[in-house]
Amino acid sequence: MNRVKYTNPILLDGESTVIVENNVRLYDGDQKTSFEGGELIITTHRILWGRPGAIARGQTCLALNFDLIVFVEEEPASTFSFSRSRKVILHLAECQDQSDGPQYNSYYNFIKLSFRDGYTNNVIGVLNDLLQKKTWEPLSPETPEAPEVKSQLPTIKLRTGIVGIERSLQEKQKATDESISVAFQDLSKLMAMAKDMVRLSGTISTKIKEKQGDITEDETVRFKSYLMSLGIDDPVTRDSYKSDNQYYKSLAKQISEFLVSHVEEMGGMMALTDVFCRVNRARSLELLSPEDILNACRVMESLDLPLKLFQFNSGVMVLQLRTLDDESIAEATAILVDDRNSLSAEELSQQLGISLTLAKERLLTTEKYGKCCRDDSIEGLRFYPxxxxxxxx
Amino acid sequence: MSEVDIEWPWQYSFPPFFTLQPHPETRSKQVTAWKSLILTYCQKTKTYVIDVREASQFPVFNNAAINRKLEHSVIVSILCELQKHGNAAPLDKAKNRWEIYWHTLEEWASMVYEFVSNRGMQNTVVTLYELAHGEDTREEEFHGIQQEVFVKALRVLERERKCEVIMDDDMQGVKFF
Known part of the structure; x- marks a missing residue:
């Protein structure tokens, strides 16, 4: 009860009345006080209690600021009580400033509001709502009492004029902000839950796989439909591999169709990085991941497409024409080297319009077939007949 | 090293010759060419000892005209190849100094012994200097042979019991049987 202060029932800046209840008695903890049969006003900032009509006349009343309220609950009605009386318990925080109140100290950390006639509004709901919104917060703790005289005029809420409109707009904006942040709080909770769900579905799917023989076809299908409803599409990898494979196959066909003329232009070979760039540029929006492209290229050979994936000893991967093999590359390159007497990778790449890595790979292949030999000097690596x-x- | 009048093989002005080739067949051809070039060079210039650390001073390993040098490790590996056929021997464990035998020690030994037996010099004692630098051997291949190599060649004969090397402080001689 020592948290309750005497104050003037003038609304503060930005404060507005939310609900009014009559015939309310205050309890200090479990003990009745002499403050009974009064009028209770819940504003956006605090709870005001006054003798009937006192608040309307602007006489001194009691006030409890919301920042002191920790928790609100309704006291369960006692079994032998037949009245309409309902009690609300307000659990309070410690308060340093104990002046100006009807009571100096108290044994209790809560007060009770006893609504003798019950209440017309959902007091608990409103209180919880207000406590959560924390509309009082921008006001510093001393403002409720200190600027009583000074701010008598500004405390009256302006509802007219541009300032009023601006203020209400501001308030709306703030409310939206808060509701958005609350919404996202929920979302993060959902995400945390989703992680569990994914793990759960993972264990289920491994169980399905383990017990492939033990459970019937029917049960498997049912399990899968559960998993589908959780938003995880067919997690059984063997099955998904099958569908992936089909995807890669059609992708391989598409890539090969699109690239074959370009590869021919470039002398029968294209580095996989170039493939990635060209394909994705052509697709422009539905971009492919490097992995998908690589997988698609891997299946090309089995599909009898004009292109195939080839990996050099160094690990460089290229798409090359099916008709092209190492030996023909070596021979063609050897002729070039013969013509020019000696070639570096740079010169070959310029001459054929291929990338430097590819040019180097070609020369190394030629060397592997003994059709050229290297000269490794400070001037760089050159190849000779x-x-x-x-x-x- | 003074300029030498040697007929360089075509490989000498072929830049890849100075890079060890990775292709096995090419490499074996290259190493064979190097081996014969080194031996020819040493024979022409009467070079008995090569120090790998100073290899760039030998024109054979350093073709200034095309600005190519043979790397030390490659020189050593080629000399090791020569060693397999008795054409070279390292003088230290680090394989820095090498004796080059453009004729193997056995070849030297048989040359000397042939000369001695042609002259009927068995059972006589001759000084090493007489043999290597004397008037009589002027026409012989082993004329002017370096003492260390000469002794090693004679040791080969000694093992075959065809001579005995007498190594005194003031006189080194050999008696042929």
Whole structure:
């Protein structure tokens, strides 16, 4: 009860009346007080209690600020009580400033509001709602009492004029902000839950796989439909692989169809990075991941497409024409090297319009077939016709 | 090293010759070419000892005209190949200094012994200097042979009991049987 203060029943800046109840008695903890049969006003900022009519006349009343309220609950009605009286318990926080109140100290950390006639409004709901909104918060704790005289005029809420409109707009905005942040709080909770759900579905699907023989077809289908309803599409990997495979197959066809002329232009070979760029540029919106492209390229060979994936010893991967093999590459490159007497990877890449890596790979392949030999000097790596093998002693 | 008048093989002006080739067949051809080039070079310039650390001073390993040098590790590996056929031997464990035998020690030994037996010099004692630098051997291949190599060749004969090397402080001689 020592948290309750005497105050003037003038609404503060931004404060507005929410509900009014009559015939309310205050309890200090479990003990009745002399404050009975009064009028209770719940505003956006605090709870006001006054003798009937006192608040309307602007006489001193009792006030409890919301920032002191920790928790609100309704006291369960005692079994032998037949009255309409209902009690609300307000659990309160500690308060340093104990002046200006009807009571200096109290043994209790809660007060009770006894509504002798019951209440017309949903007091608990409204209180909880107000406590959550915390509309009083921007006001610093001392403002409720201190600026009584000074701010007598400004405290009257302006509802007219541009300032009033602006203020109400501001309030609306603030409310929207709060509701949005509350909404996202819920969302993060949902995400945390979703993680569990995914884990759950994972264990179920592994169980299905383990017990493939033990459970009937019917049960498997039912399980799967449950999982589907959880939003996880067919998690059994073997099955999904099957469908993925089909996806890759059609993708492989598409890529090959689109690229074959470009690959021919580039001398029969295209690095996978170039493939990735060209395909995605052509698709422009429905972009493919590098992994999907790689997988699609892998299945090309089995589909009798004009292109196939080839990996050099160095790990560089290219799409090359099916008709092209190492030996023909080596021969073609050897002829180029012969023509120019010696070639570096840069020169070959310029001459053929292919990338540097590819040019180097070509030269290395040619070397592997003994059709050229290297000169590794400070000027860089160059390749010469293999005179060691071709020139007669 | 003074300029030498040597007929360089075509490989010498072929830049890839100075890079060890990764392709096995090419490499074996290359190494064979190097081996014969080193031996020819040493024979022409009467080079008995090669120090790998100073290899760039030898024109054979350093073709200034095309600005190519043979790397140390490659030189050592080629010399090791020569060693397999008795054409070279390392003088230290680090394989930095090498004796080059453009004729193997056995070849040297048989040359010397042939000369001695042609002259009927068995059972006589001759000084090493006489043999290597004397007037009589001027026409012989082993004329001017380096003492260390010469001794090693004679040791080969000694093992075959065809001579005995007498190593005194003031006189080194050999007696042929």
């Amino acid at each position: 293999n005179l060691f093998l071709t020139k007669e002693e």
